[in-house]
Amino acid sequence: MNTGTENLNSSPNASEEVDRRDFMAASMGVLAALSLTGCTKDEVEAFLQKNFRELDPEEVKSALARLEADYSERFGKKVTVEATPSRERVLFGYGLDLSRCVGCRRCVYACVKENNQSRDPQVHWIRVLQMDKEEGISFEKAEQYYDPATVPAEGKFYMPVQCQQCREPACVKTCPVGATWQEPDGIVVVDYNWCIGCRCCMAACPYGARHFNWSDPNLPAEEMNPDTHYLGNRPRPKGVVEKCTFCIQRVRKGRYPACVEICPVGARKFGNLLDEKSEIRAVMREKRVFVLKGELNTQPKFYYFYGL
Amino acid sequence: MIRFARFLIASARLVLSGGTGYRAWLVFLVALIAWGGYSYAGQLSHGLIVTNMRDQVSWAFYIGNFTFLVGVAAAAVMLVIPAYIYEWGPIKEIVILGEILAISAIVMCLLFVTVDVGHPERVWHLFPVVGRLNFPSSLLAWDFFVLNAYLGLNAVIVFHLLYSAYCRRDYNHALITPLVLLSIPAAISIHTVTAFLYNGLAARPFWNSAILAPRFIASAFCSGPAILVILFQILRRTTKFKIRDEAIWKIAELMAYAMFLNLFLFGAEIFKEYYSHTEHLLYTQYLYSGIEGHKALVPYAWLAVLCSIIAFVILLIPATRRHPITLNLGCVLIYAGVYIEKGMALVMPGFTPDTLGEIYEYVPTITEVSIGAGIFSVGFLIFTLLTKLAVAIVQGEFHAPGVPAPAEEPAAAA
Numbered sequence: 001m002n003t004g005t006e007n008l009n010s011s012p013n014a015s016e017e018v019d020r021r022d023f024m025a026a027s028m029g030v031l032a033a034l035s036l037t038g039c040t041k042d043e044v045e046a047f048l049q050k051n052f053r054e055l056d057p058e059e060v061k062s063a064l065a066r067l068e069a070d071y072s073e074r075f076g077k078k079v080t081v082e083a084t085p086s087r088e089r090v091l092f093g094y095g096l097d098l099s100r101c102v103g104c105r106r107c108v109y110a111c112v113k114e115n116n117q118s119r120d121p122q123v124h125w126i127r128v129l130q131m132d133k134e135e136g137i138s139f140e141k142a143e144q145y146y147d148p149a150t151v152p153a154e155g156k157f158y159m160p161v162q163c164q165q166c167r168e169p170a171c172v173k174t175c176p177v178g179a180t181w182q183e184p185d186g187i188v189v190v191d192y193n194w195c196i197g198c199r200c201c202m203a204a205c206p207y208g209a210r211h212f213n214w215s216d217p218n219l220p221a222e223e224m225n226p227d228t229h230y231l232g233n234r235p236r237p238k239g240v241v242e243k244c245t246f247c248i249q250r251v252r253k254g255r256y257p258a259c260v261e262i263c264p265v266g267a268r269k270f271g272n273l274l275d276e277k278s279e280i281r282a283v284m285r286e287k288r289v290f291v292l293k294g295e296l297n298t299q300p301k302f303y304y305f306y307g308l
Numbered sequence: 309m310i311r312f313a314r315f316l317i318a319s320a321r322l323v324l325s326g327g328t329g330y331r332a333w334l335v336f337l338v339a340l341i342a343w344g345g346y347s348y349a350g351q352l353s354h355g356l357i358v359t360n361m362r363d364q365v366s367w368a369f370y371i372g373n374f375t376f377l378v379g380v381a382a383a384a385v386m387l388v389i390p391a392y393i394y395e396w397g398p399i400k401e402i403v404i405l406g407e408i409l410a411i412s413a414i415v416m417c418l419l420f421v422t423v424d425v426g427h428p429e430r431v432w433h434l435f436p437v438v439g440r441l442n443f444p445s446s447l448l449a450w451d452f453f454v455l456n457a458y459l460g461l462n463a464v465i466v467f468h469l470l471y472s473a474y475c476r477r478d479y480n481h482a483l484i485t486p487l488v489l490l491s492i493p494a495a496i497s498i499h500t501v502t503a504f505l506y507n508g509l510a511a512r513p514f515w516n517s518a519i520l521a522p523r524f525i526a527s528a529f530c531s532g533p534a535i536l537v538i539l540f541q542i543l544r545r546t547t548k549f550k551i552r553d554e555a556i557w558k559i560a561e562l563m564a565y566a567m568f569l570n571l572f573l574f575g576a577e578i579f580k581e582y583y584s585h586t587e588h589l590l591y592t593q594y595l596y597s598g599i600e601g602h603k604a605l606v607p608y609a610w611l612a613v614l615c616s617i618i619a620f621v622i623l624l625i626p627a628t629r630r631h632p633i634t635l636n637l638g639c640v641l642i643y644a645g646v647y648i649e650k651g652m653a654l655v656m657p658g659f660t661p662d663t664l665g666e667i668y669e670y671v672p673t674i675t676e677v678s679i680g681a682g683i684f685s686v687g688f689l690i691f692t693l694l695t696k697l698a699v700a701i702v703q704g705e706f707h708a709p710g711v712p713a714p715a716e717e718p719a720a721a722a
Contacts, residue, residue, distance in 0.1 A: 051433070120416055121357070126666060129665075139663070140587060140665045142665045144666055161664060170510065174446050176442050176448035176449040177433040177441065178441075178442045193432075193616070194434055195427070196426065198421075198425045203506075203508050203512065206510065207663060207667075208364075210407075211363050213426070214359075214362065215354060215356075215358050216355060222397065239426025239428065242640075296511065297510075
């Protein structure tokens with residue numbers, strides 16, 4: 001898997017260097033031309049920025065600095081944009097205990113807060129489906145907009161669905177410009193500066209995990225989370241696709257995703273699939289796990305199980 | 309070079325002059341383009357929120373029209389095959405119009421995709437070297453490639469034939485013959501690749517059927533010629549362009565065969581869905597009977613089936629095929645039927661219900677309709693102007709000054 005993080009660590013070979021010089025020369029020309037349109041230098045630089053995976057360390061640094069300056073000004077506080085790379089021998093996996101989930105949707109809103117989703121229109125990376133115990137798991141009969149006074153409702157159970165972080169992601173395959181890819185630690189990410197907004201990935205995703213910014217995201221400055229990652233929760237422009245990243249800005253620093261942390265019943269488990277002592281491996285060993293829509297061969301790293 | 313520049317200037321003057329009706333038509337088209345352009349400016353500043361597309365139905369009116377028009381563009385091949393391979397005289401004269409139609413349709417296709425994406429200014433991300441085209445794994449990358457290649461191919465053919473005729477010299481056979489032969493597989497491939505764009509998505513059972521591409525081809529071979537048959541009759545009336553009845557009847561006959569194939573494949577799909585009766589039937593049910601009271605598409609779906617069947621019967625029977633009234637009725641019905649089938653009725657049920665079972669019933673907004681009308685007007689405008697030019701050149705009315713008329717009409721070359 002080719003990733004930006006690999007580029008951060010490896011020096012480009014000679015032919016790439018020539019390509020880059022040509023590209024730089026060409027972009028200087030375009031830069032000059034675009035300045036005539038009345039765009040600021042930053043806007044022009046952002047427009048000409050290459051795919052994140054092709055940026056060299058210097059370019060990454062300047063892209064991050066540019067974004068930090070832009071966001072800090074826009075939200076009136078110090079915003080950091082990091083590009084923490086994935087760690088060696090880490091493959092993130094997730095477990096969700098269907099017998100514990102009570103459908104309170106705290107995860108939904110913790111996610112919105114942590115990941116700077118639009119508040120109006122609301123963008124939710126987690127969708128909680130209410131299902132009938134008598135029917136069992138059936139998307140056809142599921143209800144997303146349930147609203148009882150208290151949960152869990154009589155005779156119902158709940159199935160939260162978010163990005164299943166597939167090993168064979170259909171979304172990555174369909175993207176015409178390589179704006180979305182799987183990182184070495186298994187997280188499927190989007191480069192919001194490269195996405196053209198064609199929405200092929202949304203048509204391809206079997207889990208409804210991808211969300212489009214149909215309008216400019218409305219993110220109140222006081223609610224904005226200033227600790228961001230380039231491939232994760234940094235503010236998005238309109239017209240691009242976004243999705244759950246297992247809270248890449250947290251998990252790459254050894255923290256839990258926000259949804260795991262907030263869950264009041266402990267239904268959410270998270271850890272390194274390559275570490276036998278991890279929580280997720282313990283779940284897989286002790287319980288019987290299953291994945292959603294296994295027949296599609298997407299091979300999710302998101303496992304459901306019945307803990308009780 | 310000077311002659312070519314003069315050609316361009318004179319062409320521009322020619323296509324902009326005409327009778328009151330012609331000029332009114334141009335004004336009408338430009339007005340619709342302005343309306344669409346105004347709406348698009350609004351969409352650019354507010355985002356795609358001004359459409360009724362949402363996460364549940366993430367492609368809709370724009371992509372439906374795109375799909376339909378790829379079929380129209382592909383259908384130009386239907387006229388090219390008999391004309392060039394079988395040297396069938398009567399059609400050969402009018403093939404150039406089929407190719408002009410292909411150019412217009414492809415331009416519309418590219419515009420519909422452009423208005424559908426969130427960041428059209430990032431189109432360079434698709435270009436080789438500077439961008440990062442995800443080829444060969446992304447079908448949209450393939451589509452981008454084949455559509456542009458097909459546009460280039462037809463543009464070269466049409467402009468070379470016209471410019472040669474304008475200069476009153478024979479066209480370059482070594483260039484044109486291979487290009488025309490190449491355009492045949494290219495036409496098939498643009499529609500196949502477009503079908504695969506949907507077909508390859510296992511997440512959407514409604515499209516994940518192996519006969520989707522054959523169905524696309526069959527329906528394109530109905531709708532494209534249907535437009536041409538009507539246009540030929542208009543041209544016959546309004547210009548000195550000679551199009552023989554037998555050419556039109558032949559096209560109509562080919563349309564009947566294509567419609568038979570289309571209906572057969574449709575029936576095969578319907579049988580499989582309803583007899584096996586799996587949970588994947590839901591999408592077909594949404595289309596033909598509605599689910600849980602959501603029935604927005606139902607009347608259109610049945611209208612499409614009805615149009616296709618009636619048109620098939622009309623074009624199958626020689627007497628109705630040859631009668632001008634029933635022939636045109638058949639063409640209109642085919643056009644309407646395929647427009648519904650390959651537009652809304654293809655795209656929407658794929659998303660309804662969505663992958664998690666939610667039903668979001670989509671109906672286009674005025675913004676979407678106006679942008680669509682603007683794009684269709686761009687296509688009609690290109691077709692009108694190029695046809696005006698082609699007719700004048702092929703008729704020998706418009707040619708380079710000072711070049712003596714050859715013994716043979718250049719029209720035969722086209």
